[in-house]
Amino acid sequence: MESRFSIGDIAKIHNVSVQTLRHYDKIGLLTPSYINKETGYRYYSSKDFVIIDLIKQCKSMGLSLDEIKEIIHNYTSLESILDIMKKQKDIIDKKISELNTIKNNISFxxxxxxxxxxxxxxxxxxxxxxxxxxxxxxxxxxxxxxxxxxxxxxxxxxxxxxxxxxxxxxxxxxxxxxxxxxxxxxxxxxxxxxxxxxxxxxxxxxxxxxxxxxxxxxxxxxxxxxxxxxxxxxxxxxxxxxxxxxxxxxxxxxxxxxxxxxxxxxxxxxxx
Missing domain, CATH: 3.20.80.10 (Regulatory factor, effector binding domain)
Incomplete structure (x- = not known):
């Protein structure tokens, strides 16, 4: 039987708050793999570890939760992931240009x-x-x-x-x-x-x-x-x-x- 982890266990293992995991569930980004019908308790599997790591990696690149959801739902398509990465690089380049302008204004x-x-x-x-x-x-x-x-x-x-x-x-x-x-x-x-x-x-x-x-x-x-x-x-x-x-x-x-x-x-x- 596949191991099951409570939301508290997942929070401790991955250094993610319970509130964050509940938000991910609410927006359909990371839904627990198993729900006990009698108690209503939600449990995660080891497969969800991979998704959590991917979410963290994408957040470190500045991707929004909607963009991360698109990657997770289309994770088999490398072309889709590359397209999102290119868009994110363009956004970052624009932000760098804006920050350089702000820095020049401060120096001025x-x-x-x-x-x-x-x-x-x-x-x-x-x-x-x-x-x-x-x-x-x-x-x-x-x-x-x-x-x-x-x-x-x-x-x-x-x-x-x-x-x-x-x-x-x-x-x-x-x-x-x-x-x-x-x-x-x-x-x-x-x-x-x-x-x-x-x-x-x-x-x-x-x-x-x-x-x-x-x-x-x-x-x-x-x-x-x-x-x-x-x-x-x-x-x-x-x-x-x-x-x-x-x-x-x-x-x-x-x-x-x-x-x-x-x-x-x-x-x-x-x-x-």
Missing amino acids: LEKRINDSLEEGIDRIFIKEYPKREFIKYDNTNRFTVEFEINLSKALADAERKYNNFNKELAFVTSFEDLENDDKTIYKAMMLSFTDMLNVNDKEKYIIPEGKYITINFDDDYKDTRKYYARIMNYIRENNLKIKGDFYEIYAMTRVGNDGKEKSLGKLQIAVL
């Missing part, structure tokens, strides 16, 4: 935060920066509902086009208007992503390499006027000659437990 943001901390927060300095590329958008009516809607649309469009989420948001602000009329006039909005390989040259806005008067801040983005004032005073006090306009660049925005928004950003302008 990590570098921006580390750079800001190393340069210093809330202090003015002059530093050489490399050329930086952005995508230009016609959305300059800042601090309005219209701006927020257009920004969300631009982000969604860029994510679809460039398959990327982590970004820097930047603005070009007129130096001339600030110096002559004490007005902060936004001339362009830009986005920069971790991967800019497929961006058309016509869509690009390039911040040239060079020395920039810079201040990093971690503050409410609606309260940046004070940083413009500080840089303007710094320029006058040191009799510096500048070229071009201001660049207001943001790496991340977050909301604290107090409900207040904070943005990690930098304000800079090129110096001759």
Whole structure:
């Protein structure tokens, strides 16, 4: 007579919980080989050992229970098993690509935060920066509902086009208007992503390499006027000659437990 094993025995032998075995039975993945009609007790046979091992092997490859059931029910067909394996490899390759994108996004943001901390927060300095590329958008009516809607649309469009989420948001602000009329006039909005390989040259806005008067801040983005004032005073006090306009660049925005928004950003302008 073939040996019979209770559900508790099988759980101990194969290091599988009783609840898991009952679930397998419920969905038709692994049904006990024998049921005592008088007591209703369910028993497994040594044949079920092979099925349990196969289930474990398939789970280690990331297969779903439905896919494992298909393999078990068609275990005589090697072609069927190969087809499922190929599909699973394709799924894994896609997940690897997604994880690499996530890792690149983390590295992108990590570098921006580390750079800001190393340069210093809330202090003015002059530093050489490399050329930086952005995508230009016609959305300059800042601090309005219209701006927020257009920004969300631009982000969604860029994510679809460039398959990327982590970004820097930047603005070009007129130096001339600030110096002559004490007005902060936004001339362009830009986005920069971790991967800019497929961006058309016509869509690009390039911040040239060079020395920039810079201040990093971690503050409410609606309260940046004070940083413009500080840089303007710094320029006058040191009799510096500048070229071009201001660049207001943001790496991340977050909301604290107090409900207040904070943005990690930098304000800079090129110096001759």
